[in-house]
Amino acid sequence: MADREFGFETLALHAGQIPDRETGARAAPIYQTTSFVFDSADHAASLFNLQTFGNVYTRLSNPTTAMFEQRMAALEGGRAAVATASGQAAEMVALLNICQAGDHIVSSSKLYGGTHTMLAVNFPKLGIEATLVDPDDPENFRRAIRPNTKAVFSETLGNPAINMIDIAAVGAVAREAGVPFVVDNTAASPYLCQPLQHGADIVVHSATKFIGGHGTTMGGVVVESGKFPWDNGRFPSMTEPSAGYHGVRFYETFGDFAFTMKARMEVLRVFGPAIAPFNAWLLLQGLETLPVRMERHCANTMGVAQFLRGHPLVAWVNYPGLPDNPYHALTTRYMPKGAGALLSFGIRGGYEAGVKFIEGLQFVSHLANIGDAKSLVIHPASTTHRQLSEADQVKAGVPPDMVRLSIGLETLDDILWDVDQALSGT
Ligand SMILES: *Cc1c(COP(=O)(O)O)cnc(C)c1O
16 A cells, blocks of 8 residues: 555545554544653653654643644645644744744735734744735745745735735745745645645644634644755754754754654743644544535635625625636636635625624624634624724725625525625615
C-alpha cells in the first residue's frame, strides 16, 4: 500500500489512524489522560532529551491529538502538523515560532478580526511589528519587506472580505526574501484549497470552522511543508542551540519537520495553548466527512448567490463563484472544486434593512461563526464592527448594508425560502 497515492476522501477517513491494536476498536480511541507512564528511568531521560519519540504529557503531545495532526498533514500535503486549542492559538504558535522582539511580519490587511488585532495591537506589545498591505497586488508585499522581516502572512480566502489571494505570486515574493509564507486556510478548508501545493510554506487553520464542521468544537492546527530552508541565515533560533531545550539545534536534528518540533517544544510546551484530546477527537470525526460537506456547502452557496443576484431588494452580491466577481479567476485557479460557503450581499435600505433582515430569519442563525453545518448570518455593522464610524466601516470593507452568510447543508429550497421571507419583511 505504501507507494499508492490515496485520494483526498480516503485520507480524510484513514490517514493517521489504524484500528487499535489492544482492543480492535475501529473508531479512534480518546486518550483522555494528562500523562504517560515511563518504561524506565532511562526511557524517561531519553524522552526528555528528545532522543526517543514518545508521549510525556498532553500539553506537548497526545495519541488522539497525533491522529488529528497526521491526518491534517496528509490532507494539506504537508510533512508534519501540531494542533492547538483554537485558530488564534495556531496563528500565535506559528508566528511566535519564528518571530521575537525586534522582528517584523508583512501581512495582508484583509484579515479575520482577531488576527488583525493580534498583528496590529498585541504583537507590537511583544516587540513584533507588522505592516499590513492591500493583498490584491503581490508587489505590495515585496515593497513592505525589511531586513528584519521573518514571515509573510495572508488568508487564502479572506474572512469576512471573501477576497482570494494569488498564492503562487505572494509565495514567490516570500521565497525571494528568504522568509516563509504563512497562510490561514480556514475559509477554504484543505478540500477546496491546498496552499502548500502552490508555494505556501506553513498553513494554519481555525479547525473550529469547516474542519470540525458542526459548531461544537474549538481547535486549531499548524501544518508545515517541510521544504523551507531554515539555514538561510535568517533564522538562528532554528539553527543555533536552543537555550530552552537542552541545546538542541532544531533544523540540524529534525530536518524537514524542525518547524513543527520547535513549535511543539518551544511554544506549545512553554506557553501552553494545547488542544484537549476530546476536541481533537471531535475534529477527527469532522475530517471524515469534510469532502462531502464542502461539496454541498459550495453547491448551496452558489444557489443562494444566484437567487440573491436576481432579487429586487438586493443591491450587490459578493461570491467568488459568480463569473463576474473580481476574484473569480483566482478562485477558479486555486479552488477548482468550489468557491466555499461564505457570501456577502448588500441589502437595499442600508443599516435598518440589515437589522430587520437578520431579525426576520427563521432558522438561519444570527451569530458570530462560520463553517457550521447549519446556515449562519451576521450583520457586521450592527455587531462585530458596531464600534466603528460609518466611514471606518467602509474602510474595513463592511459597509452598513452588508450582510454575511455562511451557508450550511439544509435543503437549498428551504434556505432560499428563509432568505426570501426575511427580505420581504425589510
Ligand atoms: C475564526 C477564525 C480564526 C480564529 O479561530 P478560533 O478558532 O476562533 O480561535 C482565525 N482565522 C480565521 C480566518 C477565522 O475565520
